[in-house]
Amino acid sequence: MSNNEHRIVVLGAGYTGMLAAIRLAHRTRRAGVRITLVNPSDRFTERLRMHQLAAGHTLVDRSIPALLTGTGIDFVQGKATAIDPGARTVDIDHGTATLDYDTLVYALGSATDTTRTPGADVHAHTLNSPQAATDFAARLRDVAAAGGSVTVCGGGLTGIEAASEIAEAHPTANVTLISREEPGAMMGPKARAYLHRALDRLGVTVRSGARVTKVLPDAVELDTGALVASDLCLWTAGVKVSPLARDSGIAVDDRGLIAVDSTLRSVSHPDIHAIGDAAAIRMAWGEIHGTCQSGMPSAQYTADTIARLLRGKPAKPFRFGYFHQPVSLGRRDAVIQFTQADDTPRRACLTGRAAVLYKETVSGSPVTMYRLSKRMNVSATLSKGGRATRRPAA
Structure with missing residues (x-):
């Protein structure tokens, strides 16, 4: 050197x-x-697809050294x-x-934080890594075959996508999505209504307005005192760095x-x-x-x-x-809520097959961008926020 x-x-x-x-x-x-x-790890993790892996789908195995070919970058594992x-x-x-x-x-x-709720670190699975998602998928096959219950704790976009994917891939499982807020609360009325119809169609039971206070080996306990049967728990709430x-x-x-x-x-x-x-x-x-x-x-x-x-x-x-909130609802449905710069919803949204294609383009765009960025300056920025970002932050 x-x-x-x-x-x-x-x-x-x-x-x-x-x-x-x-x-x-x-x-x-x-x-x-x-x-x-x-x-x-020397494998590249597509975090946007971890819910697919958890449901039992196979993802493309991507090598980091292969993605770096031709760049001159030194890789240290x-x-x-x-x-x-x-x-x-x-x-x-x-x-x-x-x-x-x-x-x-x-x-x-960042990663999902399982340390703040008793039992979550012992009895719940996460999507923090491909191995974690694969371990969940292996257990899910047995639970679904027995017609067992699956709880997804956390009603953010990751929880919604995971519950939808699991329910679609394993219709014999009883899937419950547990959330403090209504799933899709960040969306506009039209997109939120579409999301809930999709969850209903997939057979996902929604328990909103409740907080999980403990994760047990066969149930999750809510702050109302209720117990929700859970042969398998997926934790998607909270983050840590x-x-x-x-x-x-x-x-x-x-x-x-x-x-x-x-x-x-x-x-x-x-x-x-x-x-x-x-x-x-x-x-x-x-x-x-x-x-x-x-x-x-x-x-x-x-x-x-x-x-x-x-x-x-x-x-x-x-x-x-x-610019948007893209949410897959299984492999054959999706909803895209377009947003203001501060992530509040606009009136416009996209649903159905067009939304599926849109979401797949979004999920696949990082790897495409890496390949293009080796030889040209391509932009990853859909919005710079307009007037709201021309003045300094408080």
């Missing part, structure tokens, strides 16, 4: 880390930059276990290897997300850029919540910003607005 090379280390090869690394490689190909991508922001080093697997960096991109993402940033002395918010400025750089260590679920990002209209829809634009922006900084140009503030 030349002493003049600028060393960039990207932690995490999920949706955001992959795009940041590949786009950086293209944008800095003549700038004397060495990029290293670090991830515990291992887990980042410590960061020394002063020395600008990252320890891999508790000191097995150490990487030096000049610029660090922190893209470790890696403690690595906090443990390394990087400024974080009360959830452990890295506190960033308007250019997505750490407020305590400007040579660290945080993207996706790992960053506490605020727009003038409010705080961004972690989704692939917001994560991919933050990765695109950060790659472009680092390239600008290396050329001695100033960084422009990050701008983003939500």
